[in-house]
Amino acid sequence: MAERTADGGASEGGSGSERIGTREAARRLGVKPETLYAYVSRGLLGSRRVPGGRGSTFDPAEVAALAARGRSGPGGPGGAEGAGTAETGAAESGGPDGGWGRIRSGVTHIDTATGAYAFRGVDAVALAEAYSFEEVAEWLWTGRVHPGTRFTAPPAPLAAARAAAAALPDGSAPMDRMRVAVVAAGCADPLRFDLAPEAVLASARGLIPTLVDALPPADGTAGDGTAGDGTAGDAPDAGGTTARRLWARLTAREPEPAALRALDTALALLIDHGLAASTLAVRVAASARAHPYAAVSAGLGALDGPLHGQASGLAHRMLREVLDRGSAGPVVAGYLRAGQRLPGLGHRLYRGEDPRARLLLARLAEVPDAADALAAARDTADTVARHKPLHANVDLALAVLSVASGMPAEAGEAVFAVSRTAGWIAHALEEYAEPPLRLRPTGTYAGPPPPQPLPRPAG
Structure with a gap:
């Protein structure tokens, strides 16, 4: 099956279904690409590297299942006490x-x-x-x-x-x-x-x-x-x-x-x-x-x-x-x-x-x-x-x-x-x-920009 870019719509052929790239997977989930890869690192989503190229591809069925999981069931109202x-x-x-x-x-x-x-x-x-x-x-x-x-x-x-x-x-x-x-x-x-x-x-x-x-x-x-x-x-x-x-x-x-x-x-x-x-x-x-x-x-x-x-x-x-x-x-x-x-x-x-x-x-x-x-x-x-x-x-x-x-x-x-x-x-x-x-929340660094000089001993 024809292959398109890893960050585009479709990509390499998979097991009977066309895989999708990073951008398309992120779009279907309604998240940023960084969040998509966070799902991969936590075992929530599988990925496959593009042969001879950059980026990854994803099984559209697995993406759809993860998206449905996020929508289903009564979400907790999240009120703190x-x-x-x-x-x-x-x-x-x-x-x-x-x-x-x-x-x-x-x-x-x-x-x-x-x-x-x-x-x-x-x-x-x-x-x-x-x-x-x-x-x-x-x-x-x-x-x-x-x-x-x-x-x-x-x-x-x-x-x-x-x-x-x-x-x-x-x-x-x-x-x-x-x-x-x-x-x-x-x-x-x-x-x-x-x-x-x-x-x-x-x-x-x-x-x-x-x-x-x-x-x-x-x-x-x-x-x-x-x-x-x-x-x-x-x-x-x-x-x-x-x-x-x-x-x-x-x-x-x-x-x-x-x-x-x-x-x-x-x-x-x-x-x-x-x-x-x-x-x-x-x-x-x-x-x-x-x-x-x-x-x-x-x-x-x-x-x-x-x-x-x-x-x-x-x-x-x-x-x-x-x-x-x-x-x-x-x-x-x-x-x-x-x-x-x-x-x-x-x-x-x-x-x-x-x-x-x-x-x-x-x-x-x-x-x-x-x-x-x-x-x-x-x-x-x-x-x-x-x-x-x-x-x-x-x-x-x-x-x-x-x-x-x-x-x-x-x-x-x-x-x-x-x-x-x-x-x-x-x-x-x-x-x-x-x-x-x-x-695990994603922090935003707010300190002095690196590289900073090595600190000198106090006194």
Whole structure:
């Protein structure tokens, strides 16, 4: 078959079909030639050198399949999560599934127009109303709901996690203890490098309760199986729910059923929310084939900041000030005078109310001890609404839960981290199924132009 230039339309004959050149392949994929060759280097696309010439040729069927792969399926909305409006979308450069392009995900869909979000196509608020945190996590991981699911911490990883967390200085925050706990638990799991889905899920089902049980009980008991934490017990094989066990780590108060239900609802609602900064970090780590403990560590690291995981703590402190001063007016005025954004209000992904906040605040309305904190939150939202169309977001609802339950300001971040670990695992599983090392952005050098003279020793 006649051959044309490698960068033109058709080229050498292939196995029964005419191959195409670089320019044509790039055009069909809607990318630049550099991106096309990035696909080749990552194993997403095959190429063949032009005999006796420059450039490469490509199988048009393979190009079409890659293009279709990029168009098919519901692309993740790419909303990042943070404090109110501190969110950004996923990068959109590059082409289908290659380079730093849109990340296709079947985990969560967010509809910013209607203010709804879904886990694997099912309304996430409805799931949180109907099922426990563990059951929703299983749905996200497997597409099946197993009633009565409980997670149990394996003895060896739990012992390592507790020892590492206990070695931190007194007064260390729950997030500090969880960050070292996940590293220690991973070191104690010899199967952590097995990235088969069944092995990853087994690690996840043990890691979540390990993160919780590595925290010291709030009532000051040993927390190592020698002292109880209420009805759930504290031994590694105790069958309490994640919400019940986490409650005992965040407050010494005995929970009433409605309060425990609110905490479980919060855990179920927060499992995932698209490509938040921490979730993106997890996917990058998983793309490099980091094991699930290391991927979760990446998420915990990204979570540590006032614009993401700590947002509920800022809202907690604001609510405490409103309660102490008896009115939201002077507190709101103080924030505005200082040029500070009010935490817990507004969300860039939702034009109206955050659906997670709506359900969680409804749950908290059933808790008698939450009445004062709820009133303070409503007072704050109503005061701000006179000037700005901002609604309560889930950080404010978490703050109501933590204030009403006698929890520290850092409690909301701990709830967020435990819950989001389940979502991170779902995203890691997706990324393990993708070509490795695909999430590598192309940098633009902005330093002094080379060659520069060799630097002289200082001094």
